[in-house]
Amino acid sequence: MDAFDGLPMSSEPDLDTTRRRGRSRNDRRAGDASRGRRRPRFEWRVWGERPGLRRRLYQYTEERYVEFCRDVYLCSEEPAMSVKIRRGQLEVKEQLDVRVGFQQWKRPLRHPLPCPPSTVAALLVALTHVRTDQSNIARRNEPVDLSSILQLSTAAGIEPIEVYKRRERFRVDGQRVEKTTMKIKGSPFTLKCAVLEGSDLDDLIRLRRVLRLDDGHNISIHQALAQTVRRRGGVLSTQETR
Numbered sequence: 436m437d438a439f440d441g442l443p444m445s446s447e448p449d450l451d452t453t454r455r456r457g458r459s460r461n462d463r464r465a466g467d468a469s470r471g472r473r474r475p476r477f478e479w480r481v482w483g484e485r486p487g488l489r490r491r492l493y494q495y496t497e498e499r500y501v502e503f504c505r506d507v508y509l510c511s512e513e514p515a516m517s518v519k520i521r522r523g524q525l526e527v528k529e530q531l532d533v534r535v536g537f538q539q540w541k542r543p544l545r546h547p548l549p550c551p552p553s554t555v556a557a558l559l560v561a562l563t564h565v566r567t568d569q570s571n572i573a574r575r576n577e578p579v580d581l582s583s584i585l586q587l588s589t590a591a592g593i594e595p596i597e598v599y600k601r602r603e604r605f606r607v608d609g610q611r612v613e614k615t616t617m618k619i620k621g622s623p624f625t626l627k628c629a630v631l632e633g634s635d636l637d638d639l640i641r642l643r644r645v646l647r648l649d650d651g652h653n654i655s656i657h658q659a660l661a662q663t664v665r666r667r668g669g670v671l672s673t674q675e676t677r
Contacts, residue, residue, distance in 0.1 A: 477537040477639055479631040481651030482659060488614065488629055489603075491646055498606035506600065507585070510661040511562040511593045517657045518558065520581060523548050527558060535640060536653050537631075549578030559591050596660045597621075610638050612646065617656075624663055628656075 492499075509518040515530040517540070525546040532539040546554055552575035559565075559572070572579070572587060579587070585595050597620040605612040610633035617626045629648055631639050643649045654662075 473542060474634045475531055475539050475541055476632055476634055477534070477539050477636055478655075479537050479639065479643055479648065479653050480628050480655060481648055482626065482628045482654060483651070484627060485614070485629050485648070488646060488648075492605045492607065492612060492614075495607045495645070496605040496612075497608075500604055502600075502602045502604060504600050504602070505597065507595050507597045508657045508660055509562065509588050509593050510596050510657050510664075513562050513564075514655070514658055516561055517655055518562065519657075520548070520584070523581075525550055525554075525558075525584065530655075534636060537636060537639060538653060538655065548584070549580040552577075552579050555579045555584060555587060559587065559593070562593055563591050565591070594661065594664065596664055598660065607642060608638055609633065610635065610642055612642065619660065619664065622664060626659060626663060628659070 504521065507520040509520075511518075517528040517530075519526050525548060526543045527546070528543045529541045530538055531541055552572050556572040588595055598617045599620065601616045603614040605614075610631060613630040613632070615628050615630065617628075618624075619626070629646075631642055631646075631648065633639050
């Protein structure tokens, strides 16, 4: 059975379609792992099939669960800002630095929808670096809903890309490891990636080596989606699976 069977496939991406299963009894420890939640997070994301990764993860994992969700990414030419819509919220993440190949990101800012016009105007300026075209948005009197955000983004040259995700998540030495499969709505492509996330850079560097994930390029989701949908080629062109 397709892992995405049962997920709503309507045109309303703000519905909460997240499902989790297989959560460990160690879930109570999540509070311990989240103590650094306010600290910037390091991420390492490599694309394509990773033979043997699941077997290696089962050797080291402390906790595992599977999550299904649906996101809409606003894909612009700005690599240091990731914007998506998930569970009725606009989620904005800003890149701070790159260290030993790991991208360091601020913790996401979440804006429940509908949100103030000034928020949307400021976001579009940050993504496009064009201020004049966004002044009319900030002067609106009513909050901006999902449909309006998608229309305004498209008009500003920012491509909304909707994806359906299966995320298999593992906790290893207090850091998060994730195997993700993404179907792109309206496209024949399925993308696969492996991700390391956490606040302890030394532990992440060691995990990258132990799990044999140090042989690829670290590319964020919004950049990977833009490369794939626009068919620009690059490192993803040989790692897509139909």
